[in-house]
Amino acid sequence: MTKKENFLKGFIKENPIFVFLLGMCPALAVTATFETSLGMGILVIMVLTLSNTIISLVRKYIPDDVRTPSYIVIIATLVTIIRMLTDAFAPDLAEALGVFIPLIVVNCLILGRAESFASKNNVVDSAIDGVGMGLGFTFALVVIGIFRELLATGGIMYGVYLPFFVSKEITLFSFDMIIHLFNDTFVIKDYMLSMFSLPPGAFIALAFILAFMQGRKAKKDRIAENERLKKIQELKEKAAMKKAAAAKLAKEAA
Amino acid sequence: MLDKFKTAFVLTLIGALSGVSIYFVNDFTEEFISENIRVKEEGFYKDIFGVSDDVEITFTKSAIDDLEEVIVYLKDDNSLVGYIYKASDKNNYGDITVLVGVKDGNLENVVISKTTNTPNFANIIKQDYLQNFTGQSTSDVTFDAKTGASYTYGSVEDIVTSAVEYYNAERGDE
Numbered sequence: 001m002t003k004k005e006n007f008l009k010g011f012i013k014e015n016p017i018f019v020f021l022l023g024m025c026p027a028l029a030v031t032a033t034f035e036t037s038l039g040m041g042i043l044v045i046m047v048l049t050l051s052n053t054i055i056s057l058v059r060k061y062i063p064d065d066v067r068t069p070s071y072i073v074i075i076a077t078l079v080t081i082i083r084m085l086t087d088a089f090a091p092d093l094a095e096a097l098g099v100f101i102p103l104i105v106v107n108c109l110i111l112g113r114a115e116s117f118a119s120k121n122n123v124v125d126s127a128i129d130g131v132g133m134g135l136g137f138t139f140a141l142v143v144i145g146i147f148r149e150l151l152a153t154g155g156i157m158y159g160v161y162l163p164f165f166v167s168k169e170i171t172l173f174s175f176d177m178i179i180h181l182f183n184d185t186f187v188i189k190d191y192m193l194s195m196f197s198l199p200p201g202a203f204i205a206l207a208f209i210l211a212f213m214q215g216r217k218a219k220k221d222r223i224a225e226n227e228r229l230k231k232i233q234e235l236k237e238k239a240a241m242k243k244a245a246a247a248k249l250a251k252e253a254a
Numbered sequence: 255m256l257d258k259f260k261t262a263f264v265l266t267l268i269g270a271l272s273g274v275s276i277y278f279v280n281d282f283t284e285e286f287i288s289e290n291i292r293v294k295e296e297g298f299y300k301d302i303f304g305v306s307d308d309v310e311i312t313f314t315k316s317a318i319d320d321l322e323e324v325i326v327y328l329k330d331d332n333s334l335v336g337y338i339y340k341a342s343d344k345n346n347y348g349d350i351t352v353l354v355g356v357k358d359g360n361l362e363n364v365v366i367s368k369t370t371n372t373p374n375f376a377n378i379i380k381q382d383y384l385q386n387f388t389g390q391s392t393s394d395v396t397f398d399a400k401t402g403a404s405y406t407y408g409s410v411e412d413i414v415t416s417a418v419e420y421y422n423a424e425r426g427d428e
Contacts, residue, residue, distance in 0.1 A: 063260060065261065066265055
C-alpha cells in the first residue's frame, strides 16, 4: 500500500463510521450540530495521530501479554491532555462535548487502529494512518452533523463553540437565505424538524446516510456484476464462434 | 522471572511517563482553566443582575454550610449589586449547581449554572420555570406544585429554599 493509499483509505473505502460502524457513540451523541461534530472530529484526529505514533514507536518494547492495557494507558493519557487543552483554549467546545471527550478513551476506532495498524507498522505509516482515519471519522461526523443541523434548524452555524477564525457566531448557510430572495415574510426555521437535534434524530439521520451509502455501493456492485456477466457472455459467444468455425473447418477437411 | 520483571518495568515506566506528562500539561493549562471558570462565573453574575458586559464587577465569596454566598459589587463605586447563593445537589438524574440571585429582598434570578441532569428535562426547567422566580419576595416564595415532582425542579426548589432561608435570617434587614 502506498502512502497516498494509506492516507486516503479512511475517507470512503474504509471509513470508520460509514463502513466499519466504529465509534458510533460520538457519531450519535455529539452530531447535533456541524460545529460540535467538527470539534469532536478535530479532537479524535489529534488523539488518533498521537496514539498511533507513540504506540508505533514503543511497540517493540511492550510485552505481548500487557499490550492492550499499555495502549489504553497511553490513549487515556493523551485524552486527558487533550481534555485539559480543550478546557483551557476552547471552553465552550469542552462544555458542549461534555462527557464525550473523556469517552474518546473507549472509542473503539482509537484502540482498533492501535491494535490493527500501529502495533505492526512503522512510525510514519502509523501517523499517516492516524491522520487519514481521523479525517475520515471527522468527515463522517461532519456529514451527519450538517444533515441533522439543516433538518433541525434550517441552517448551519459557526462560531458558537469553536473559537477559531471568527469573533462571533455566523450563519454559514440557511434555507432562509434562498427563500428570502423570493419571499421576505416566510421563515422556514419555524417549520423545521427539531427532532433531528435530539437523540432519536441521530439514529434516523444515520439510518438515512447509511442507506444512501449502501444504496450507492449496491448500485456500483450491480454495475460491476453486470459488466462481469457481460464479459463472460462475450467470451462464451467468442468460444462458441471459435468452436463453430473449428467444426466447420473439420467438416470441410473431412 | 526476568520476563515478569520486564513486564512490570514497562508498565511502571508507561504509568510514570503518563503521570509526568499529565502533571506538566496540568501545570501549563491550570491558569487558563481557572481564568475561563472565573470569566464564566462573572458572566453568570452579570446575567443574574442584568449588569451589562462592559461594566466591571468585583465579588467576595464565603462558604456557609452547603451554600456559598457571593456578594457582588460594582467595581467603579464599590456599591452593592446583590447577593448570590450557590449550591449543588445530587438527584436521580445526576448533579446540578444552581445560582440564586437576591436583591433588596426579592429574587432577582435563578440560574442553573452546571448540570449533568437529563438535558431535555433540565432545558424544560431552564426555559419554562426558572423565570417564574424573578421578582418574588424572599419572604414568600411560591414553587410550581406540578413541576416540583421532577428531580431537576426538586433540586432547584431545595436550593432556592435554603438560599432564601439564609438570606431572610442573615441579610433580611439589609
